[in-house]
Amino acid sequence: MNRFIDLAERWVVGIGVLAALLLVPLVLATTWEVISRYALDAPTIWAYEIGYTLTGAHFLLALAYTLRQGEHIRIDVLSVFLSPQARRRIDALVYALVLPILVWLSWTLWHYMAEGYARGETSGQSALNLPVWPFRAVFTLAFATLALQVLCELLKSFVHRDPKVQQP
Template sequence: MSPLVNRIERITTNIGIIAALTLVPLILTTTYEVLARYLFDAPTIWAYEVGYMLTGTHFLLGMAYTLQQGQFIRIDIFSQDMSEKTRAFIDLCAYSVILPLMMWLTYGLTAYLISGFIKNERTGQSAMNMVVWPFRVVFLIAFTLLALQVYAEIIKSLEKYKAAKA
């Protein structure tokens, strides 16, 4: 496998581990909120927003890792009887369509992040009313990493296609 693919997948794996670890503060936040609300009748103003941002961070940062591990939903009923070469070709075509979309989305998210930062935009979801730009940084990182992983999948599919052709 190419050194570039190895590097991308090492980054994807490390970010995937970070994504998994976001569950720890999410569980702690939720537990604290439940205890504060029901035992002490003192709900927090911050738990809701922190909770949904941690949940979003978990899912967003986990996308590239999910792709790398081959865990996105596939319709295997159609491809299970195909040759390795045909499956590699289908993957290559699909990823080649997805990559420009990921690049376009990443570009758009950059403008979205900058806009939120300049306007000091806030969520408006609770009394805490957090600024949104840090969460938009997560969006940008997540989709950039997903675009890189799609690129790595294109290279891997091309290698599989060439190897099956021989």
């Protein structure tokens, strides 16, 4: 089980690194748009759409990595009074409830992406008018990876692994 968790979390870290790398083209596209709009008085037809798709992809792909690192927001009003074992049980219960929803959502998003591809659907958000299936593929990948990390967290709550997070 530990080997599965280690392999799965390597995948999650890889997706997290990919999410971080998406900031580079986002910053470059935004910088170019600002220069071209205000210095050259020639706004682009593509920067808006590229910007929101890269921002969305960055946010979604970072979900599982953020969970792995224990950085999601928690409301600790009651849990600070509980023992670590009780907190682990509550976490396990929440993960067990959320996991089937994430699997269903990933499956549904896969079909939503495939339908967009089959229809040749485009965004209609700008003159660039990107096809939507790549962004929907990001949705699918992000939620499937989050489901994988939730599974890892659930398994870790049963094997009582050291809660300290190993850095990538």
